Amino acid sequence: MNGDTVVQDLIDSGLRGRGGAAFPAGIKWKTVRAALADQKYIVCNADEGDSGTFSDRLVMESDPYMLIEGMIIAGVTVGATLGYIYVRSAYPHAIATLNRAIDKARDAGWLGASVLGSSHAFELYVAKGAGAYVCGEETALLESLEGKRGIVRAKPPVPALVGLYGKPTVINNVITLATVPIIFAKGAAFYRDFGMGRSRGTLPFQIAGNVKQGGLVELAFGVTLRELIYEYGGGTASGRPARAVQVGDPLGTYLPESQWDIPLDYEEYAKVGAVVGHGGLVIHDDTSNLAELAQYAMHFCALESCGKCTPCRIGSTRGEEVIAKIRDGDTSVKQITLLRELCDTMVSGSLCAMGGMTPFPVMSALDHFPEDFGLPRTPAKKAA
Ligand SMILES: Cc1cc2nc3c(=O)[nH]c(=O)nc-3n(C[C@H](O)[C@H](O)[C@H](O)COP(=O)(O)O)c2cc1C
Ligand code: SF4
Structure with missing residues (x-):
């Protein structure tokens, strides 16, 4: 496929960044593709510091090729020849699994000077972060990846134009990148068919805290908190009434029961000052303060x-x-x-x-x- 078509398909799929800010992935790729530079990079944000979230870890530990393939597609599309997956050190199994998978992908010709015999080169490395929460913020992550202290950079310029080592960089979350192969295997329309409003596709919701059946469930946008708490989570582990749910990670709002029927959708949540974030739910019962x-x-x-x-x-x-x-x-x-x-x-x-x-x-x-x-x-x- 031609790179412009890839970018357009990604825009058409409606995929938005799953790291929290929900920025359209296709627009970010388009900006990096259009930028003129001798070197461009693909950076995967696998810092996953949010309390109660673990979808990135599960992808990296159980199906790392989804992510590797997504990063290769990103590299070939925007003209980047180098990629880094920035993983926190608290994820040793993910790091080991990714390194093994990258070696195998290289042996099979998916990585290296000629991706699958094409004229495109793409190399991929894992970088270990020390586990500062702020290093999940994209510009602090880039500083850390460059070997510096993780301090936030002022924007603009955006990383798509001035990113890693000052070069145009696609920086996307694990789930964003791991979703890309599915979109191209099944088509933009297939992916777009899931979800509601401007929140297209699916999100791996992570149910944690005081819950009977904690875990991950991948569902289309539009599901409600009440369904997630009771149908998928089975209610609280303590057996006491649930009282508040923090959605969207440590910076997310606490939702009282009166808001549990709002469909999980970026815009519907924004209307009540809440965020979907990385899809993490932390449930608290009536003993919480x-x-x-x-x-x-x-x-x-x-x-x-x-x-x-x-x-x-x-x-x-x-x-x-x-x-x-x-x-x-x-x-x-x-x-x-x-x-x-x-x-x-x-x-x-x-x-x-x-x-x-x-x-x-x-x-x-x-x-x-x-x-x-x-x-x-x-x-x-x-x-x-
Ligand atoms: C304090 C802070 C921590 C963040 N932590 C993460 C993180 O752990 N993982 C992540 O993907 N995005 C995180 N983000 C969001 C990133 O800055 C950025 O929006 C994301 O990497 C872009 O990728 P996406 O468009 O695919 O979501 C964080 C943002 C802030 C402000
Ligand atoms: S001090 Fe400012 S730049 Fe640093 S983490 Fe806080 S808000 Fe972000």
């Missing part, structure tokens, strides 16, 4: 912040302190307003989604579970 979880969100951000920008670096520590004061009994208007204003500043002033989204779990906890903060069970803003 959402104020404690909100405080932990700020604590996590303080631990994992790369430190480049003030709202995230300082705001996360101040946020943890303010929530601690509220939990200690100071539920005054002043404290609640301070927390809301701090969250507003982090959302609008942070350089990347680490600081920009940490307020999501915090504010959803405050809005939907005010009683855990010692506030009356009315909308928190009015209570304040």
Whole structure:
């Protein structure tokens, strides 16, 4: 196939990045293909630092050729001859399996100076990350891959134009790249047929936390949280009523039961300030304390912040302190307003989604579970 046709088919399939931001994969590839450079790269983001997520790991451990093939197709399409899979060191089995699979693919002629006897060269290597959460952010990942400390780069320029070693780079999540071979085996229309709205295809939902049957289930977009919790997850492991579900990883919102019938779709979730993210669900029962979880969100951000920008670096520590004061009994208007204003500043002033989204779990906890903060069970803003 001609590269332009490949890109158009990928756009037509509706595939959006599965790492969290849901950017159309075909548009990213088109940008890199059109860029003029002596070297281009394909980078696979296999950092998978999100709590409760493991779909990338399962693909790499159980069917690494899906990913390898997707990366080769990406390389041939955009004119990149080198690829890297950036895997966190906490995934030793995935790293070993990938290395063996890459060797076999090379022996079989899929990798090397001439991919399957064609004029296209493509080489692939595994790079081990040390496990900093922020190194999953694409620009911090590129810094880390270059051997530097994982600090977020300001955008623009986007990595598609100035990426690894300053060269045009496709950086995609494992699931995004591993989906590509299926799209080309069965056709863009086949893939597009699954899903709803602008969320086409399937997502491997990962069910974790307090759940009877934790695990992964690949389903078309449009399924509801209630179906995932009860039909696939079998309810809570504790047998107590489920109370809150964090969707979209540690930076995702806590959804109360009143929101469990919203179809899992990027746009439908965005309407209520929630995110689908990498498809991770962490279920909590009625013994959970959402104020404690909100405080932990700020604590996590303080631990994992790369430190480049003030709202995230300082705001996360101040946020943890303010929530601690509220939990200690100071539920005054002043404290609640301070927390809301701090969250507003982090959302609008942070350089990347680490600081920009940490307020999501915090504010959803405050809005939907005010009683855990010692506030009356009315909308928190009015209570304040
Ligand atoms: C703090 C932070 C952590 C992230 N961690 C990951 C990760 O572990 N894996 C991933 O694929 N994307 C992660 N992302 C999203 C990436 O920045 C980027 O959007 C993604 O690699 C693009 O690939 P995609 O378009 O295929 O999703 C993270 C973003 C942020 C802000
Ligand atoms: S938001 Fe946090 S992680 Fe992102 S650039 Fe700023 S300090 Fe770094």
